[in-house]
Amino acid sequence: MKRNVISIVLGGGRGTRLFPLTYSRSKPAVPIAGKYRLVDIPISNCLNSGLNKILVLTQFNSASLNSHIKNSYHFDIFSKGFVDILAAEQNVENDNWYQGTADAVRQSMKHLEKYDYDYILILSGDQLYQMDFREMLDFHIEKGGDVTIATIPVNAKDATGFGILSSDDEGNITSFVEKPGYDILGDLKSEVSEENKHTGKEYLASMGIYIFTRSILKKMFDEGAGDDFGKDIIPNSIGKYTTLSYQFEGYWTDIGTIESFYEANLDLCQDFPQFNLFSSSPIYTRARMLPPSKINGSYVSKAVFGDGCIIMADKIENSVIGNRTRIDKGSTIVNSYVMGADFYQNTTEIVLNDRNGRPNMGIGKYCYIEKAILDKNCYIGDNVRIIGGKHLPDGDFGTYSVQDGIVVVKKGAVLAPGTHI
Ligand code: ADQ
Incomplete structure (x- = not known):
């Protein structure tokens, strides 16, 4: 299957919920697991999935992120791979910074024109997970999707912090509510496996990981579909474009708060951590040539x-x-x-x-x-x-x-x- 993809890591949020860790560095540059930075996770998932055209979008405190990317990711000239940073810029047509996640991608589209790609994979810069994006891409292509969202079952407490959706048996998304209040949660339950039901994970959450077919994303932007993926683009695409849910089965956590960041790091100390650092799919980072401990x-x-x-x-x-x-x-x-x-x-x-x-x-x-x-x-x-x-x-x-x-x-x-x- 031809997977001609460009990957975009959204690294531009202010990261206020991670203050003071994000006081003088951007969220993707926050150190995790003793030797990595947050941005190494989506980048490594891309590289381990054979995707090596990667752009990281950023706008706040990008100095340490710049230096990390520059010192970590080098490709030989024959591979045509790259990890580049696109920082928000003012220009004659636009003197605003990124107004939201979709606006960040929209403003970057002009820089993407020079690349040959059919699909665009959009990733968050603040999540811990290991995922083979090839499986999601194959799903998107086989099912004829215009937009595919990676999804995961979550419990009621977590559901209010995510985009919650429902889908039919074919995986077509039929409804989507961004960060629903407790009052309407009851109506948003999905059919989930017995195991998930047992643990109260009865809501299907968007992981903030999207695949768009190139021409469709351009069309949506031309139609003025909005500045944010969760609030505007995804709800607007339901019923209009083939919008699919790709259910992920592995460990995934959003590390947007100090508590979730702390817990995700300490979980690595367990005998069998949920995030496996010792797998055959390495997490790449800067080679620092440090002595052993x-x-x-x-x-x-x-x-x-x-x-x-x-x-x-x-x-x-x-x-x-x-x-x-x-x-x-x-x-x-x-x-x-x-x-x-x-x-x-x-x-x-x-x-x-x-x-x-x-x-x-x-x-x-x-x-x-x-x-x-x-x-x-x-x-x-x-x-x-x-x-x-x-x-x-x-x-x-x-x-x-x-x-x-x-x-x-x-x-x-x-x-x-x-x-x-
Ligand atoms: P949130 O996590 O709340 O919800 P958001 O804070 O917008 O989404 O951040 C998503 C990613 O985009 C983060 O990596 C962030 O740093 C980056 N980002 C935020 N604002 C940006 C901007 N202006 N420019 C560039 N990058 C920016 C989203 C979805 C939910 C979904 C959760 C899953 O909206 O539907 O459930 O992700 O974590």
């Missing part, structure tokens, strides 16, 4: 380590420890994601800081850290205690914030020795 005298259980860490902690449990993390002796890390560092301090600086009682980059001596996310390049002094949990009020407290009981220490924050949170 060095662990000395620590009790470690259910932990995932990035590269180049120097660990002397007492105990690390149920935690993700990112690249270049340094944890000093006597410290305990539980149920936490420590993102690590972008560089190493030199030894003279470390000795001088030690002598003057100033924290070094990483986690100092005799600290206790539980239920926290430590963004990159933090300086945590000796004897710091961070204990997240529902007892803490949500809010922004300067060097850190709290959301749903999870303490997020901001990028580059300095916590003085003895700080208690």
Whole structure:
């Protein structure tokens, strides 16, 4: 089957629900799983599906995203593959930034004209899943779809945060409501498998993953179908174009909030995580040529380590420890994601800081850290205690914030020795 596809990763949302992680970087550039960035997930899914023409659309804080893409994805000149960034731009016809997900694609269409493609695959930049897009493409082509949406059964609590749809036996979507209120949820239940019924997953949600036949998307844009896929384009295409539901069976999670981001990362520490990093379909990322991690005298259980860490902690449990993390002796890390560092301090600086009682980059001596996310390049002094949990009020407290009981220490924050949170 001829699959001539261009893939677009939507990376332009402000990502406010992920603040403070998205304060100085775009959402796709947020580090996950100790050594990757969010954008590596959709890009790797594309590459593992044999799709190598990829554009990432962005508009906020794109510097770190630019540098990650430039340093990570290189293709030999014969493959004709690329991963490029298209940043929102003002021009003589348009002085607005992207007004929504569909507007982002619409404004990018002029850059796509030079490419040869029949289908356009649209992906979100903030989801964790492994999916072979070839199967979805074959479904779209075999069923003669104009638009195909990847869908997954969800429970009532999650349903209000997604586009919820119904389809007939052939997979034709018959209704679609973007983020329905609880009051109308009852009418939106779908026929699902016994297993899904048993777990309360009776609503079919859009995964925000779309395939459009090239000419149809152009036609929709010419007709002025709206600025957002979920709110405008998809509801408008039902009944007018062949709009199909492709039901996905694997693990998929939207990591748009601090809580879902935290849970998705910590789930990687389980014996059998829902997202399998150890599969034959690799997650690609920047090759940093870091040394192996060095662990000395620590009790470690259910932990995932990035590269180049120097660990002397007492105990690390149920935690993700990112690249270049340094944890000093006597410290305990539980149920936490420590993102690590972008560089190493030199030894003279470390000795001088030690002598003057100033924290070094990483986690100092005799600290206790539980239920926290430590963004990159933090300086945590000796004897710091961070204990997240529902007892803490949500809010922004300067060097850190709290959301749903999870303490997020901001990028580059300095916590003085003895700080208690
Ligand atoms: P949401 O996740 O709420 O719902 P949205 O916040 O619009 O959708 O983000 C989708 C993706 O587009 C994200 O990766 C985001 O960063 C990016 N994005 C958002 N605004 C953008 C803009 N102006 N320019 C460029 N990129 C932008 C969507 C669908 C739902 C579906 C869920 C599944 O609307 O129907 O159920 O995804 O997660």
